[in-house]
Amino acid sequence: MSVLLAASRLIDRVSQFMGKLSEYMVLFCCLISAGNAIVRYAFNYSSNGWLEIQWYLFAFVVMLGASHALRNNEHVRVDLIYGSVSDRAKIWMDIVGLIVFLLPACVFLTWICWPFFALSYQQGEISGNAGGLIRWPVKLVLVAGFALLSLQGVSELIKRIAAVTGHISIDIKYEKPLQ
Numbered sequence: 001m002s003v004l005l006a007a008s009r010l011i012d013r014v015s016q017f018m019g020k021l022s023e024y025m026v027l028f029c030c031l032i033s034a035g036n037a038i039v040r041y042a043f044n045y046s047s048n049g050w051l052e053i054q055w056y057l058f059a060f061v062v063m064l065g066a067s068h069a070l071r072n073n074e075h076v077r078v079d080l081i082y083g084s085v086s087d088r089a090k091i092w093m094d095i096v097g098l099i100v101f102l103l104p105a106c107v108f109l110t111w112i113c114w115p116f117f118a119l120s121y122q123q124g125e126i127s128g129n130a131g132g133l134i135r136w137p138v139k140l141v142l143v144a145g146f147a148l149l150s151l152q153g154v155s156e157l158i159k160r161i162a163a164v165t166g167h168i169s170i171d172i173k174y175e176k177p178l179q
Helices: 002-043 048-071 087-123 136-164
Strands: none
Touching: 002 048, 002 136, 048 136, 087 136
């Protein structure tokens, strides 16, 4: 179990790094958006490339930040009974959810996105818009994002199993969103 927990800590560090990178990408996206608006209105100039890079950065934020959200237990839940059961029951619900839903879906999506990226890369696909960008990087981030989310799912599964078997204790706090 100690080897698995070490692997889990490594995966967690990668997800944490990607989360921090995603935070900076939000900043870059805002700066690019503001800069593009200023240039467009001040100098009557714009480029589709600047608009597309914002779209790309948003995709990077969502896809690379998802594993970080899962690591921090800040992902979306369907809270029908989760908030009202014991911590042990929550851990078991997480284990079942990871095995039955998250991991199969993420592995499938990683697998299905690979040819989508590979074809774009092989063809050197470029945006159809004038001044547009190459397309394969944003398609690669789909593969990378789902792969990272799969890895983080494995890390969370390791931690939940270690908690059930008494090797570690984990904080599974979850705040129901205010509505």
